[in-house]
Amino acid sequence: xxxxxxxxxxxxxxxxxxxxxxxxxxxxxxxxxxxxxxxxxxxxxxxxxxxxxxxxxxxxxxxxxxxxxxxxxxxxxxxxxxxxxxxxxxxxxxxxxxxxxxxxxxxxxxxxxxxxxxxxxx
Amino acid sequence: xxxxxxxxxxxxxxxxxxxxxxxxxxxxxxxxxxxxxxxxxxxxxxxxxxxxxxxxxxxxxxxxxxxxxxxxxxxxxxxxxxxxxxxxxxxxxxxxxxxxxxxxxxxxxxxxxxxxxxxxxxxxxxxxxxxxxxxxxxxxxxxxxxxxxxxxxxxxxxxxxxxxxxxxxxxxxxxxxxxxxxxxxxxxxxxxxxxxxxxxxxxxxxxxxxxxxxxxxxxxxxxxxxxxxxxxxxxxxxxxxxxxxxxxxxxxxxxxxxxxxxxxxxx
Numbered sequence: 056x057x058x059x060x061x062x063x064x065x066x067x068x069x070x071x072x073x074x075x076x077x078x079x080x081x082x083x084x085x086x087x088x089x090x091x092x093x094x095x096x097x098x099x100x101x102x103x104x105x106x107x108x109x110x111x112x113x114x115x116x117x118x119x120x121x122x123x124x125x126x127x128x129x130x131x132x133x134x135x136x137x138x139x140x141x142x143x144x145x146x147x148x149x150x151x152x153x154x155x156x157x158x159x160x161x162x163x164x165x166x167x168x169x170x171x172x173x174x175x176x177x
Numbered sequence: 178x179x180x181x182x183x184x185x186x187x188x189x190x191x192x193x194x195x196x197x198x199x200x201x202x203x204x205x206x207x208x209x210x211x212x213x214x215x216x217x218x219x220x221x222x223x224x225x226x227x228x229x230x231x232x233x234x235x236x237x238x239x240x241x242x243x244x245x246x247x248x249x250x251x252x253x254x255x256x257x258x259x260x261x262x263x264x265x266x267x268x269x270x271x272x273x274x275x276x277x278x279x280x281x282x283x284x285x286x287x288x289x290x291x292x293x294x295x296x297x298x299x300x301x302x303x304x305x306x307x308x309x310x311x312x313x314x315x316x317x318x319x320x321x322x323x324x325x326x327x328x329x330x331x332x333x334x335x336x337x338x339x340x341x342x343x344x345x346x347x348x349x350x351x352x353x354x355x356x357x358x359x360x361x362x363x364x365x366x367x368x369x370x371x372x373x374x375x376x377x378x379x380x381x382x383x384x385x386x387x388x389x390x391x392x393x394x395x396x397x398x399x400x401x402x403x404x405x406x407x408x409x410x411x412x413x414x415x416x417x418x419x420x421x422x423x424x425x426x427x428x429x430x431x432x433x434x435x436x437x438x439x440x441x442x443x444x
Contacts, residue, residue, distance in 0.1 A: 078416035080390040
């Protein structure tokens with residue numbers, strides 16, 4: 056299923072892409088896209104949203120939780136959640152948003168030093 | 178010169194030997210590899226056979242350099258050994274393109290790409306009393322998080338010969354393009370405690386800046402030999418390492434101030 060960027064609204068229930076693995080360190084999440092070989096770091100608020108993306112919870116549900124926990128108005132929480140999820144979609148971290156093209160946001164590519172080509176001498 | 182004794186050595190779970198009809202070259206190789214010890218009780222999983230001689234350098238019966246002159250021969254032999262060991266050890270260890278040294282019972286790991294000054298920096302640390310682990314490969318055992326020694330010789334490029342002049346090998350054509358220097362003291366397997374990402378910026382002030390654990394994970398992944406092969410296995414390992422270490426970015430303006438900063442850090 057391919058989603059349009061403007062589908063990211065209160066009723067949308069995204070889930071992480073299966074090619075993306077996550078590890079929590081302190082209050083941040085490091086994501087590794089195993090196909091694009093790219094590392095992404097989510098800040099603490101985006102990290103909290105990431106772990107609530109299970110394909111059933113809508114962004115409205117998540118915003119309700121965020122509003123309760125943070126003591127902020129629902130509309131402000133929803134705006135923040137949608138912003139975070141759109142950023143994740145831009146980086147092709149969500150199911151339905153991955154394309155053959157390169158991600159549009161900056162990322163931290165991982166390349167392996169190629170000992171098979173050049174013997175190390177440093 | 179008579180044929181040198183064949184010495185079996187061990188590196189990150191593999192054994193290796195260097196033999197060949199160029200007896201001088203074999204002897205030189207055995208000298209620079211003397212920090213790789215062999216325990217007859219070890220159960221090694223693999224063996225590599227490097228042959229140096231009149232027909233070039235061969236590794237495991239494959240010609241890897243058809244014609245190698247003495248000034249580059251040791252560099253090539255060290256490189257081909259490292260290449261083989263990295264390929265074999267990637268299932269057992271998290272492997273990083275990094276220098277590493279031990280102090281106060283903890284390992285300091287310095288991941289960085291080639292030409293970043295890893296060897297020069299770790300040579301300076303050895304001078305300051307650190308025990309040597311490697312100037313090229315930091316191998317971390319995933320469960321214990323011990324950094325295993327890979328004590329290849331310090332491979333010192335001409336750009337650092339001035340600042341490390343006291344380490345110059347005896348005048349020898351085998352060291353004419355790169356010094357291969359045996360460090361005085363090799364560390365035992367040591368728990369990783371500090372991860373510092375160095376960049377060389379000549380003339381700028383040396384600066385050591387703390388970084389977040391997430392940045393440590395990203396930096397380790399960038400400098401890993403085996404991360405991309407199985408990222409889903411290694412990402413939690415890297416996260417576990419980062420959680421238990423102090424991470425820094427080090428701008429190296431000059432060797433002495435950088436060494437001072439790392440001595441302070443590890444004191």
